[in-house]
Amino acid sequence: MTSMIKLPIAKWSVEDARNLYGTERWGNGYFNINNSGELVVENPSNSVNAEVSLMDIVRGMKERDLAMPALLRIENILDQSISQLNEAFQEVITAEGYRSEYCGVYPVKVNQQAQIVEEVAQFGAQFNHGFEVGSKAEMIAVLSTMDENCGLVVCNGYKDQEFIDLGLQATRLGFDCFFVIETLTELPILIERSRLLNIKPNIGVRVKMTSQVSGYWNSTSGDRSVFGLSSRQLIDVVDRLKAAEMLDCLKLLHCHLGSQIPNIRDIRGGVLEACRYFVDLCKEGAAMAYIDLGGGLAVDYTGAQSNAGQSRNYSLREYCEDIVDTIKTTMDDHQLPHPVIITESGRATVAYSSILLFNILDVAQFEPVPPKVSSENDHELIDNMREVLTYLTPARVQECYNDIHYYRDEIRELFKRGQVDLRMRSEGENLFFEALHRIRDVTRSMVHVPVELEGLDEALADIYYGNFSLFQSLPDAWAIDQLFPVMPIHRLDETPDRRAVLADITCDCDGKIDQFINTSGIGGNGVAEKTLPLHSLRADEEYYLGVFLVGAYQETLGDLHNLFGDTHVVSVRINDDSSFDFVKEIQGDTIADVLSYVEFEPAQLRLKFRNKVEAAVQKGRISARERQQMIKTFQASLQGYTYYEKEPSVESSLATLTE
Numbered sequence: 182m183t184s185m186i187k188l189p190i191a192k193w194s195v196e197d198a199r200n201l202y203g204t205e206r207w208g209n210g211y212f213n214i215n216n217s218g219e220l221v222v223e224n225p226s227n228s229v230n231a232e233v234s235l236m237d238i239v240r241g242m243k244e245r246d247l248a249m250p251a252l253l254r255i256e257n258i259l260d261q262s263i264s265q266l267n268e269a270f271q272e273v274i275t276a277e278g279y280r281s282e283y284c285g286v287y288p289v290k291v292n293q294q295a296q297i298v299e300e301v302a303q304f305g306a307q308f309n310h311g312f313e314v315g316s317k318a319e320m321i322a323v324l325s326t327m328d329e330n331c332g333l334v335v336c337n338g339y340k341d342q343e344f345i346d347l348g349l350q351a352t353r354l355g356f357d358c359f360f361v362i363e364t365l366t367e368l369p370i371l372i373e374r375s376r377l378l379n380i381k382p383n384i385g386v387r388v389k390m391t392s393q394v395s396g397y398w399n400s401t402s403g404d405r406s407v408f409g410l411s412s413r414q415l416i417d418v419v420d421r422l423k424a425a426e427m428l429d430c431l432k433l434l435h436c437h438l439g440s441q442i443p444n445i446r447d448i449r450g451g452v453l454e455a456c457r458y459f460v461d462l463c464k465e466g467a468a469m470a471y472i473d474l475g476g477g478l479a480v481d482y483t484g485a486q487s488n489a490g491q492s493r494n495y496s497l498r499e500y501c502e503d504i505v506d507t508i509k510t511t512m513d514d515h516q517l518p519h520p521v522i523i524t525e526s527g528r529a530t531v532a533y534s535s536i537l538l539f540n541i542l543d544v545a546q547f548e549p550v551p552p553k554v555s556s557e558n559d560h561e562l563i564d565n566m567r568e569v570l571t572y573l574t575p576a577r578v579q580e581c582y583n584d585i586h587y588y589r590d591e592i593r594e595l596f597k598r599g600q601v602d603l604r605m606r607s608e609g610e611n612l613f614f615e616a617l618h619r620i621r622d623v624t625r626s627m628v629h630v631p632v633e634l635e636g637l638d639e640a641l642a643d644i645y646y647g648n649f650s651l652f653q654s655l656p657d658a659w660a661i662d663q664l665f666p667v668m669p670i671h672r673l674d675e676t677p678d679r680r681a682v683l684a685d686i687t688c689d690c691d692g693k694i695d696q697f698i699n700t701s702g703i704g705g706n707g708v709a710e711k712t713l714p715l716h717s718l719r720a721d722e723e724y725y726l727g728v729f730l731v732g733a734y735q736e737t738l739g740d741l742h743n744l745f746g747d748t749h750v751v752s753v754r755i756n757d758d759s760s761f762d763f764v765k766e767i768q769g770d771t772i773a774d775v776l777s778y779v780e781f782e783p784a785q786l787r788l789k790f791r792n793k794v795e796a797a798v799q800k801g802r803i804s805a806r807e808r809q810q811m812i813k814t815f816q817a818s819l820q821g822y823t824y825y826e827k828e829p830s831v832e833s834s835l836a837t838l839t840e
């Protein structure tokens with residue numbers, strides 16, 4: 182039973198919680214647990230050890246009437262990710278005597294939220310950190326947000342005339358704009374428009390890589406990749422540029438191996454292939470000076486440090502070293518000047534800074550109540566079930582498991598035919614759970630557990646109902662089974678005495694999290710845990726969980742399943758003295774908002790409802806006073822949050838009405 186977590190019997194300490202939930206393994210130094218058992222965020226850019234408890238932030242949100250669920254952004258972490266990346270490349274460049282520079286660009290598609298793009302532009306300016314855009318919309322967002330002399334603007338994607346005009350005009354404004362040719366159709370447009378507008382463009386070419394990449398997100402590379410030029414097309418571009426006397430505009434080679442590349446060897450292989458293209462384009466007479474390696478820098482979601490899909494087997498430093506070293510060696514071999522190195526890290530830049538916070542609404546448990554003493558009215562099948570419990574030993578555990586299923590199924594059959602009543606059936610189900618629990622307890626002490634019984638922990642796990650929508654807030658957990666670290670953000674000084682899976686509040690059976698990062702034998706085998714250790718709920722106390730590393734790709738891929746809308750977004754900045762400020766805040770969608778997204782007109786809805794209740798008054802079904810109450814409830818709901826509200830605005834509006 183390798184997948185089982187051994188819950189320690191000795192007194193529980195926060196150190197045990199650190200091991201169990203793996204904060205140090207996946208947290209990149211940003212997260213820890215304090216002595217009061219609360220999860221803390223460290224101010225990463227600071228040596229004084231400033232830290233803030235997530236529970237203090239939750240309390241601050243409560244005071245501001247910001248209900249759960251909420252997306253929390255820690256601005257210091259975003260800043261730190263940008264400086265880490267730039268400083269790591271800078272250090273390696275200095276150490277290896279590389280004779281050019283690193284220029285990072287942030288790919289907007291990874292998180293296009295204005296507050297993120299603005300922060301990257303503002304904080305990244307000191308490193309000349311630029312942007313990668315893949316559409317006109319992203320281009321417009323970037324041109325109006327960043328300073329023209331702060332970093333590159335790399336234009337990927339299919340470019341029509343308007344896209345190209347935007348870029349050419351930006352070039353005239355002073356932006357360092359690069360047009361990366363992805364298909365042959367955009368080249369004639371670029372040549373013609375730049376002539377017409379009399380602007381010399383910076384041109385790049387995106388090559389189709391044949392290096393195959395392992396990992397979870399791996400279809401971007403290879404011969405059948407939808408992106409990039411084949412070598413034949415590449416030669417075509419060179420010839421056409423030569424004919425147009427524009428070969429001196431071709432300066433940049435672009436490749437993108439894929440996102441979340443777990444294995445460093447794949448990265449090295451890809452860089453080597455890119456270098457080959459680069460060298461030969463130089464030979465062709467192009468003015469090559471930039472090599473852009475795209476994204477792919479992975480995030481260790483599981484903390485396993487392995488080459489399995491959702492992890493990575495290298496450090497940031499190694500990533501930089503392999504890139505700088507491979508390029509330097511190749512260029513030196515061919516006596517070519519060292520090009521500017523560009524990477525387009527998105528995931529690693531924004532993943533860590535966002536946390537989804539939610540409260541637990543309810544729990545379903547699969548626990549038996551103490552079985553009744555036998556009575557003579559009991560059906561004989563019930564007696565048989567009781568009997569099973571008497572011969573339960575490690576040697577006969579599989580037999581007991583088979584028997585208890587057989588009797589339970591028999592009772593269900595007889596119930597269908599009317600030969601067993603509801604009370605008897607209920608007693609049977611209870612004895613069934615009693616038996617399963619005892620069987621599980623027996624298997625815990627066994628070295629070799631029968632295969633069929635290995636899933637018992639899962640089968641008996643609690644279901645904790647969380648106040649969030651998987652489809653809105655964690656779309657990749659649903660669509661591609663991505664794992665994110667999930668854990669309680671308080672009570673970590675107490676033993677987590679339950680095992681659970683999480684269900685969201687959509688009425689979709691796919692709206693659940695039942696795979697968790699491997700907390701025990703981190704072997705990098707990619708096997709996920711089926712249950713998450715949690716604490717029993719307490720009456721009158723909220724229980725809060727956090728889902729971590731959700732800053733990349735989750736925010737705008739989400740959808741309106743069951744019309745649950747955007748959550749509130751709160752941005753916090755941690756100060757050196759461990760205080761913190763709420764620096765930005767965006768109210769989540771109201772019910773009126775989400776209804777209007779699907780083309781309902783809130784004003785019309787109000788009018789129609791008003792007419793309905795007025796008609797009811799006319800028919801004498803309700804009083805005019807009751808009509809007013811109904812309208813108030815309706816109005817308050819329209820303006821309310823789409824998620825479960827503990828103190829619904831309806832109640833408060835009724836209260837004010839009766840005053």
Ligand SMILES: *Cc1c(COP(=O)(O)O)cnc(C)c1O
Pocket residue numbers: 288290291313337437439440441475476477478525526527528529
């Ligand atoms: C998606 C994408 C990226 C970002 O990749 P990450 O792995 O998230 O860093 C970079 N460049 C291009 C061209 C992309 O399509």
